[in-house]
Amino acid sequence: MNNLKKVMGFFWMTLAPLVIYLLVRAAIQNIDSAGTKDINKPIPWIIIITIFTPIAIGLMIFGYYSLKGEYDHLPESSDDL
Amino acid sequence: MVLSDGKGIGKVIFSSSLGTLIEWYDFYIFGMLAKTISIQFFPDGNDTAALLSTLAIFAAGFLVRPFGALVFGRLGDMIGRKSTFLLTLVLMGGSTFLIGLIPGYRTIGIAAPLLVLLLRLIQGLALGGEYGGAATYVAEHSPTNRRGYYTSWIQTTATLGLFVALGVIMLVKSNMSDASFTSEWGGWRYPFWISILLVIVSIYIRLKMSESPLYTKLKKEGKASLNPLKESFGNKGNFKMVLLALFGAVMGQGVVWYTGQFYAQSFLENTVKIEFMQNREIMLWGIGLATPFFLVFGALSDRIGRKWIMLSGMLLGVLFYRPIFNTFLKDTNINEWKKMEGNSSPTIISKEILKVDSLSIDNELATISHSKIKWQSQQGMGFTETRADTILNVRATPGVTKEDSKPVFTDKKLSSLMKWKFISLVFVMILFVTMAYAPIAAFLVELFPTRIRYTSMSLPYHIGNGVFGGLVPFIATLLSAGSPTDPLVGLWYPILIAALCVVIGTFYLTNKIDKNIND
Numbered sequence: 180m181n182n183l184k185k186v187m188g189f190f191w192m193t194l195a196p197l198v199i200y201l202l203v204r205a206a207i208q209n210i211d212s213a214g215t216k217d218i219n220k221p222i223p224w225i226i227i228i229t230i231f232t233p234i235a236i237g238l239m240i241f242g243y244y245s246l247k248g249e250y251d252h253l254p255e256s257s258d259d260l
Numbered sequence: 261m262v263l264s265d266g267k268g269i270g271k272v273i274f275s276s277s278l279g280t281l282i283e284w285y286d287f288y289i290f291g292m293l294a295k296t297i298s299i300q301f302f303p304d305g306n307d308t309a310a311l312l313s314t315l316a317i318f319a320a321g322f323l324v325r326p327f328g329a330l331v332f333g334r335l336g337d338m339i340g341r342k343s344t345f346l347l348t349l350v351l352m353g354g355s356t357f358l359i360g361l362i363p364g365y366r367t368i369g370i371a372a373p374l375l376v377l378l379l380r381l382i383q384g385l386a387l388g389g390e391y392g393g394a395a396t397y398v399a400e401h402s403p404t405n406r407r408g409y410y411t412s413w414i415q416t417t418a419t420l421g422l423f424v425a426l427g428v429i430m431l432v433k434s435n436m437s438d439a440s441f442t443s444e445w446g447g448w449r450y451p452f453w454i455s456i457l458l459v460i461v462s463i464y465i466r467l468k469m470s471e472s473p474l475y476t477k478l479k480k481e482g483k484a485s486l487n488p489l490k491e492s493f494g495n496k497g498n499f500k501m502v503l504l505a506l507f508g509a510v511m512g513q514g515v516v517w518y519t520g521q522f523y524a525q526s527f528l529e530n531t532v533k534i535e536f537m538q539n540r541e542i543m544l545w546g547i548g549l550a551t552p553f554f555l556v557f558g559a560l561s562d563r564i565g566r567k568w569i570m571l572s573g574m575l576l577g578v579l580f581y582r583p584i585f586n587t588f589l590k591d592t593n594i595n596e597w598k599k600m601e602g603n604s605s606p607t608i609i610s611k612e613i614l615k616v617d618s619l620s621i622d623n624e625l626a627t628i629s630h631s632k633i634k635w636q637s638q639q640g641m642g643f644t645e646t647r648a649d650t651i652l653n654v655r656a657t658p659g660v661t662k663e664d665s666k667p668v669f670t671d672k673k674l675s676s677l678m679k680w681k682f683i684s685l686v687f688v689m690i691l692f693v694t695m696a697y698a699p700i701a702a703f704l705v706e707l708f709p710t711r712i713r714y715t716s717m718s719l720p721y722h723i724g725n726g727v728f729g730g731l732v733p734f735i736a737t738l739l740s741a742g743s744p745t746d747p748l749v750g751l752w753y754p755i756l757i758a759a760l761c762v763v764i765g766t767f768y769l770t771n772k773i774d775k776n777i778n779d
Contacts, residue, residue, distance in 0.1 A: 187764075205738060217318075223314060
């Protein structure tokens with residue numbers, strides 16, 4: 180199980196930048212001054228990419244911790260944190 | 261010290277849940293009255309107003325809510341749970357009341373949308389701080405073996421708040437004409453004003469409550485955190501649990517919650533085209549009947565653990581969203597309705613020619629007749645068909661009609677039997693919500709130590725619900741733009757996020773209940 184978590188850790192680390200890349204690509208494709216939907220406006224994209232960037236970094240860190248075996252044993256009490 | 265007697269804990273739950281319910285009520289009425297608010301404060305054709313409108317929707321939901329979790333989480337860990345969630349309640353209720361007092365754009369110009377945006381941001385901030393306080397407060401009063409059950413009462417408030425908001429709006433709307441409701445100082449403002457009464461009652465109740473016993477003990481011993489943000493996110497041991505809570509539980513719970521409770525309603529209204537009032541009726545019954553299951557699954561989580569109940573709710577969503585939404589579409593296929601026989605067969609009850617356009621096609625005169633046809637069956641099924649038929653006045657055969665190949669069907673009204681089938685399907689989706697959502701407060705409380713609990717649990721909760729959940733309609737629109745022919749394509753976002761969460765939760769989370777949260 181712990182080996183599987185390490186492998187998955189690599190996957191989470193890769194997934195995070197991929198998500199940001201897809202979001203930026205989708206923003207470039209959909210922002211359109213002639214469009215009327217929310218996906219055509221720049222503001223929602225700026226807000227979403229701004230908020231998703233730290234979340235994606237968090238996913239990378241989660242993957243890194245997983246790869247390093249930080250989740251092999253979860254803490255039993257708050258003293259272990 | 262925890263309260264094991266029913267009366268004491270009942271008061272704690274009531275005071276916490278009432279405030280949370282009011283906060284949800286305040287948050288929902290803005291969304292439900294969005295169209296009227298838009299007309300009054302963000303008129304079409306004004307670019308600045310349009311920009312402020314977008315900011316009011318997106319910034320309040322996504323950006324400010326997690327920020328509120330940090331601000332009020334920190335306060336809650338430094339000065340106490342009771343004072344902090346009293347403050348969030350005042351900010352939320354006060355902002356809502358004030359939105360109801362702002363004159364429209366026609367009276368005070370650009371100041372109107374600016375003020376609405378400002379108050380909306382305060383609402384988002386307050387919402388970010390309320391839930392963590394209420395959940396922590398109830399959990400810290402609860403005995404270990406009932407923690408899931410007692411905190412699940414708070415989970416019902418998100419649903420009950422929706423219920424109350426919808427009920428108040430429908431009550432006001434049904435007692436006046438549409439024009440009176442939507443005018444500048446019309447009935448749409450009443451739900452905003454009612455908020456202040458609810459807040460006053462809630463503040464009165466909350467003021468009489470004492471501080472959380474665990475927090476009081478911590479404060480007495482001088483162990484309260486001086487820098488909760490640093491301790492929560494700067495300490496690797498705690499930060500890795502914050503990440504685990506987000507990616508292994510709350511992210512999936514957020515999308516399941518949003519899909520069942522909001523996306524379903526929007527799908528039934530905008531894609532399936534169910535008639536407005538019947539759509540609300542379906543949602544209210546489905547949500548109302550499923551709400552007690554928050555308590556059932558909360559109590560069950562005290563017996564068998566939190567993990568598998570939450571993950572089962574998400575997995576069921578992953579497996580059944582597409583079949584359920586597909587049934588909504590298949591059962592309202594008008595071409596199939598028209599083929600029905602006997603009492604179910606719809607017949608035309610009225611036809612209205614809206615306008616007739618004349619034009620020339622291949623040197624022949626043609627007219628396009630735009631009409632609205634109302635159909636109804638004896639079983640109560642009905643719909644409105646809007647069509648544009650072309651009548652060719654060809655000399656040889658004048659008056660030949662080429663029927664519109666793509667008529668639009670709206671205002672679909674289901675038969676009683678079909679309506680209950682739809683209610684059952686909504687009920688099933690809300691049941692998934694109750695499974696994923698009911699144990700989450702107890703789960704989060706048990707993950708973090710008392711001294712930084714408010715901060716540590718608030719952030720993942722609001723990222724999961726506010727950002728991952730709140731993005732469901734936006735991403736659905738985005739996916740629909742890429743595959744306009746597939747009406748179910750928008751479901752891939754909640755399905756993938758929930759599936760990812762199920763994988764992470766299955767392998768990384770433990771099902772063990774933390775008996776001692778007094779550490």
